[in-house]
């Protein structure tokens with residue numbers, strides 16, 4: 001049987017818990033062959049981001065061409081894109097390769113508060129990336145930035161999702177990981193809302209939840225699942241991985257990516 005293949009285009013987290021490291025672990029946990037195109041290298045640990053080195057956009061493009069010209073990808077997850085020229089290069093190459101099944105995690109700031117997208121790159125993300133996405137997965141802060149409105153309740157998540165869909169993606173999944181009461185995510189496809197409810201886990205081990213969740217969705221798409229089924233399985237996975245999280249460093253703890261095995 002052919003092994004499904006997924007590609008992450010994102011930044012490296014030297015601490016191993018987020019970024020491409022989390023993405024590759026997640027793909028593997030779903031028995032999907034993982035490939036990675038690096039956009040940036042971060043010097044990062046569980047306490048914060050100590051440095052960011054953005055790769056030259058031409059070299060990001062070259063990595064995409066290498067991977068897609070040979071392996072191809074059944075799904076692509078987009079994470080940290082850093083700068084306007086990198087966004088332009090990635091959009092241009094994905095377009096040239098006619099890539100489908102694109103999950104866009106519109107990463108803007110790290111959990112530690114450090115910026116991962118240059119402020120002037122937001123407009124490029126909206127204009128060039130949102131229209132390519134099958135699904136975009138903003139958290140409450142990113143939804144607020146993209147929809148240009150405050151987002152702190154489920155009603156506001158729905159309103160923001162409507163506004164973001166108008167910017168071009170096929171689906172919008174607003175994540176409720178930062179809600180106070182629950183951790184309900186809401187999907188909008190332009191016709192109906194689907195809720196993915198989960199209890200909020202009071203845990204300090206949440207480094208890389210967003211990366212892990214969007215990669216799990218991409219893994220499901222790579223395996224041929226419908227978006228709704230992929231989100232349902234991704235949600236169950238991230239919830240279990242948070243519940244069994246642990247603390248390899250001194251700050252925010254990690255998820256247990258191979259939660260079924262160890």
Ligand SMILES: Nc1ncnc2c1ncn2[C@@H]1O[C@H](COP(=O)(O)OP(=O)(O)OP(=O)(O)O)[C@@H](O)[C@H]1O
Pocket residue numbers: 018110111138139140175176177178183184185198199200201202203206207208209210211213235238239242
């Ligand atoms: N404490 C929690 N308990 C249960 N589920 C959570 C918790 N925190 C996040 N989640 C879930 O994890 C997934 C990722 O959402 P979250 O809102 O944390 O993304 P994010 O803010 O982009 O993460 P990151 O800071 O890693 O980029 C969502 O399904 C969300 O509901």
Ligand SMILES: [Mg+2]
Pocket residue numbers: 105107108139210211
């Ligand atoms: Mg995030």
